[in-house]
Amino acid sequence: MQDTTNSTEPEKRTLNFLEEIIERGLADGTYTKIHTRFPPEPNGYLHIGHAKSICLNFGLAERYGGTTNLRFDDTNPVKEDTEYVDSIQQDIKWLGFHWKEMHYASDYFEQLYEWAELLVTRGLAYVDDQSLEEIRAGRGTVTQPGKESPWRNRSVEENLDLLRRMRNGEFADGEKVLRAKIDMAHPNMQFRDPIMYRILHTDHHRTGNKWCIYPMYDYAHGQSDSIEHITHSICTLEFDIHRPLYDWFIEKLGIWPSHQYEFARLNINYTVMSKRKLLQLVKEGHVSGWDDPRMPTICGFRRRGYTPESIRAFCDRIGVAKRDNVIDYSLLEFSLREHLNKVAPRRMAVLDPVKVVIDNYPEGQTEMLQAVNNPEDECDGTREVPFSRELYIEREDFMEVAPKKFFRMAIGQEVRLRYAYFVTAQSVEKDAEGNITCIHCTYDPATRGGDAPDGRKVKGTIHWVSAQHAIDAEVRLFDRLFATETPDEAPEGKTFLDNLNPDSLHVVTAKCEPSLQETEKECGKWNDGIARYQFERMGYFCTDSDSTPDYLVFNRTCTLKDSWGKMK
Ligand code: ATP
Ligand code: MG
Numbered sequence: 001m002q003d004t005t006n007s008t009e010p011e012k013r014t015l016n017f018l019e020e021i022i023e024r025g026l027a028d029g030t031y032t033k034i035h036t037r038f039p040p041e042p043n044g045y046l047h048i049g050h051a052k053s054i055c056l057n058f059g060l061a062e063r064y065g066g067t068t069n070l071r072f073d074d075t076n077p078v079k080e081d082t083e084y085v086d087s088i089q090q091d092i093k094w095l096g097f098h099w100k101e102m103h104y105a106s107d108y109f110e111q112l113y114e115w116a117e118l119l120v121t122r123g124l125a126y127v128d129d130q131s132l133e134e135i136r137a138g139r140g141t142v143t144q145p146g147k148e149s150p151w152r153n154r155s156v157e158e159n160l161d162l163l164r165r166m167r168n169g170e171f172a173d174g175e176k177v178l179r180a181k182i183d184m185a186h187p188n189m190q191f192r193d194p195i196m197y198r199i200l201h202t203d204h205h206r207t208g209n210k211w212c213i214y215p216m217y218d219y220a221h222g223q224s225d226s227i228e229h230i231t232h233s234i235c236t237l238e239f240d241i242h243r244p245l246y247d248w249f250i251e252k253l254g255i256w257p258s259h260q261y262e263f264a265r266l267n268i269n270y271t272v273m274s275k276r277k278l279l280q281l282v283k284e285g286h287v288s289g290w291d292d293p294r295m296p297t298i299c300g301f302r303r304r305g306y307t308p309e310s311i312r313a314f315c316d317r318i319g320v321a322k323r324d325n326v327i328d329y330s331l332l333e334f335s336l337r338e339h340l341n342k343v344a345p346r347r348m349a350v351l352d353p354v355k356v357v358i359d360n361y362p363e364g365q366t367e368m369l370q371a372v373n374n375p376e377d378e379c380d381g382t383r384e385v386p387f388s389r390e391l392y393i394e395r396e397d398f399m400e401v402a403p404k405k406f407f408r409m410a411i412g413q414e415v416r417l418r419y420a421y422f423v424t425a426q427s428v429e430k431d432a433e434g435n436i437t438c439i440h441c442t443y444d445p446a447t448r449g450g451d452a453p454d455g456r457k458v459k460g461t462i463h464w465v466s467a468q469h470a471i472d473a474e475v476r477l478f479d480r481l482f483a484t485e486t487p488d489e490a491p492e493g494k495t496f497l498d499n500l501n502p503d504s505l506h507v508v509t510a511k512c513e514p515s516l517q518e519t520e521k522e523c524g525k526w527n528d529g530i531a532r533y534q535f536e537r538m539g540y541f542c543t544d545s546d547s548t549p550d551y552l553v554f555n556r557t558c559t560l561k562d563s564w565g566k567m568k
Contacts, residue, residue, distance in 0.1 A: 016320040034066035042084035044275030045290040052266040055315035058097040067100035077204035091298040127162040145185035222246040225258035236265040264321040294481040305542030305557030353392035390467040407460035422447040470511035473552035
C-alpha cells in the first residue's frame, strides 16, 4: 500500500461544504460512487452562471470518481427549442466536460404520470377546478393559512377519472389542475397543495402533441433525479424552500432517495444573467446575437476569445458559497489574462496608425528581424518581421512636445522600436486641420535588435508595423455592455435596457504584421479553432467567425491591464 503520510504529498486545500458532505457520505457508506447532473432548461443559451453550475457538478464527479448526467429539464413546452438543446451540448463540451448519459425530463413523462395516478390512488393528489387566480388567492400568506379548495375532497375514483380525462385532452387550458393533497395551513407555503400538473394544449419540441398536460418543476425534478439515481442534486439557494417538497414526493412514492443540496448562484457586476433578459437583448437587437462577444453567455465568451481553461479557473477560484454575493468582473479577466499570458503568441498590430518615415534608412530596403513568439514559452520560438523605411506606429505613441513622464516617441527623444532600432523623431507633417500625417525620424543602424553597443539606454519601447508589408484587419474593440455595476436595478419607469452602455463597441481598421496572414494555421492549433494572440501592448485578441481568408476580423478579448477594477 502507498504511504499517504509521505511529506512530499501536496498540501490539501480546504474542502468546500459540498466536498465535505460527499467525503462524509463516501466514508460512512451512504454511497460508493457519486452521481450528479446538470439540468438546464432548453429555453435559452447558457451563461457564465451556468458555467459555475457545470464546473461544480462535473468537477465534483471528476474529483470523486463519479459521473454526471446532462438532463434537459424540458417540462415547459412554451419556451423550449432544439436550437437551445444543441447549443447547450456544444457549450458543455467546449468547457471540457463529458456527461455519462444524456436525458430529457420529457422521457419520464409516462413514468411521472403513472406516479401521479399512484398518488391519486393513495389519496395524496386531487383534481382542482379552480382557476389559477383562485388557487393563488387561496394559498394564503406566510402569516395566514390558506383556504382549502372546494374540490379538495373528491373521491379517488372521481379524481382518477378526471385526471385521465385531463390527459385525454377533454379540458381546455387552465380548466383544471392536479394538486398534491398536503396541508393548506402548512408554515412552508410550498406544502399548501402544490400544483403537480397543468393543462397546456401546446406542442412539445420532443413529444409533439402526445401530451396536453405537463408536470410542474417540483413534481418532475426530484423524481427525474431519483430515476437516474442522482446522489447529489445540486441547485441554487432559492430552491432550499422546495427541498422538503422534493423529499415529500420521493418518500410518498417510495422511490430511490436522491437528495438536494443548495449553493449560492453566481452573480457578476456589470452583467445581467437572467435568460429572459438575455433573450430580450437578442430579440430587440441590442446585441448581434446570443454569441455577441459582449454577452455573458458561454458562446459569447468563446467568441470574445475566452479559453475554457480560464472560465474553469475562474469558477474554481470563486469557490462555492452558501450565501449570495456579487463577484467582480475583474476576477474573470484576471483568470483570462493568467491563461492567455502563458499560451497566446505575441504579434504586432497598430490599431490607430500614423505613418513614420525613417529618413536615413535606405529607400527600397527590407530586412527581416527576429521577434520572440512568446517570452513565457521558449518552445514557441521566433518569427521574422519585415522592417523598412516607412512604418506605422500608434498615434498615441507620439507627442510633438513630450511632458516629463512621456517616454514614447517625441521630437528629439530617442525611443526603441521593438525588435528593431533606436529612432529619434525629427519633424512632422500635418494636414490643413493640423492633424499629424507623417512623422520623420532618424535611426541608429548600430542598435539593430533593439540595444545600443555603447550601452546607452532609452526609456520607452513601442511597437510598429512596416507600412509596405502591413495587412489590414477589422478589429472590434469592446467595452462593458452595461454602464452600471448593477444593471438589474433601474429607477422608476426605467428598465435594465436604460443601463446599456451606448458605447460598447468600436470598430477600427488595424495595420498588422504580415505573419498574421497565417492566422488560419494558428487557428488549427487551438481546440476550438479560434486563434488567440497578444498584440503587444494592446491586449489579447482572437479571430472572429466573421473572418474570411481575404478579410481578417479580430475581437479584442481584453486589454493587458485591468480596466474594470479601477472604474469604481
Ligand atoms: P436563469 O434564471 O438565468 O434563466 P435558470 O436557473 O432558470 O437560469 P436553468 O436552465 O434552469 O436556468 O439552470 C440550469 C442549472 O444552472 C440549474 O441547476 C441552475 O440552478 C443553475 N444556474 C442557473 N443560473 C445560475 C447562476 N447564476 N449561478 C449558478 N448556477 C446557476
Ligand atoms: Mg430554472
